Amino acid sequence: MADPIPYNREEKGAHPPSLHPAYVSTIKRAPQKRLVLMPQTLSEVTGPIYGHSKVLPDDSDLTRQHKAAPLGERIIVTGRVVDENGRPVPHTLIEIWQANAAGRYIHHLDQHGAPLDPNFSGTGRAMTDADGRYKFVTVKPGAYPWRNHPNGWRPSHIHFSCFGPSFITRLVTQMYFPGDPLIPLDPIYNSVPDKKAAERLISRFDLDATVPEWALGFQFNIVLRGRNATPRED
């Protein structure tokens, strides 16, 4: 078999380094030796592909997973998953998780003194369509405190997990909301060296995605690593 067509390497400055001391937990968890640069083999250019059967339509509507609607500001989060050439990444799994409108996760370790919402779990899944598009309905997550530094607060964010076509394209990230005053203070957001690249993490208010008298729309596009040529399709 011929060597696979390689993916582009990580864009310089677009991804955080492993060690970012302002985010204190990185200090004991970042490798201290250089990563070993390796050629991409069949093992890296392949990756898990999910069947459609696992994702149900209601999985992407986080406001309909319980008996009643959750409290908070209902929002629509929509966007496209594309590669660096702007080509859509179709039929790929997106998983999201988030705090409720009060800034509390249902996670058992979250001890923030904000209320849980019996009508909100904060977890969703969706597959992108043939054009790479996805859509979630949820509530806007609240900000919450963390003990990384004195009076530290995480800006409102939604965690995104994305597979794409290969082990290389695997991406876990966080989506933020425009105009949030906590963003410039957040060590996790600020771990991205290139400030222009970091702005890609901030969703855009989208009047076209907004449904009158029902919910505000936010657009969040995700760009995965691409390659300069497309593989042969059999």
Add this chain to the structure above:
Amino acid sequence: MTGQTPSQTVGPYFHFSLPHDGDEVLVTDKTEGERILIEGRVFDGDGKPLPDALIEIWQANAAGRYDHPEDRQDKPLDPAFHGFGRCPTDENGRFHFHTIRPGPVPGPGNSMQAPHINVAVFARGMLKQLVTRIYFESEEKNADDAILSLIVEPERRATLIAHKKVGKELAYVFDIHLQGTSETVFFDI
């Protein structure tokens, strides 16, 4: 060209969303191949286990074929094996997978790679995933593996070799050290 979306940490609160029960079991009764248990722990720079890491694995089937459209080798797919697993670490930093020993897959040039499992590590305090590989103790093909050969120091290369454990089932132990004298080799792919 459009710029890549930056990676961000999974944080401490992914457990209710990402892992599902059974994601650590890659096999069914119908899966072809030699059953193995992979077990290990994840440690930080103080030697403390990580109770909040998430391990993902991706591997070929027993014949050495990936369940993916870009693997066009003339080898059988196994309808009872897809090759992806996910396991969060427990309070003692432990993870495990029930899987099969993968067959060899092509490597750079016309080489063949030794059997291996691709690993991604996610955790609070990790701003992007770390990538490593599990190779198997006493595997002759390890000596000619192009990726293992990139690592010159024998003690570093040893961090990628899972050790056989005697027990009632065939188990391999693969610990992951994020720092320290036995820091695991991580790859830039």
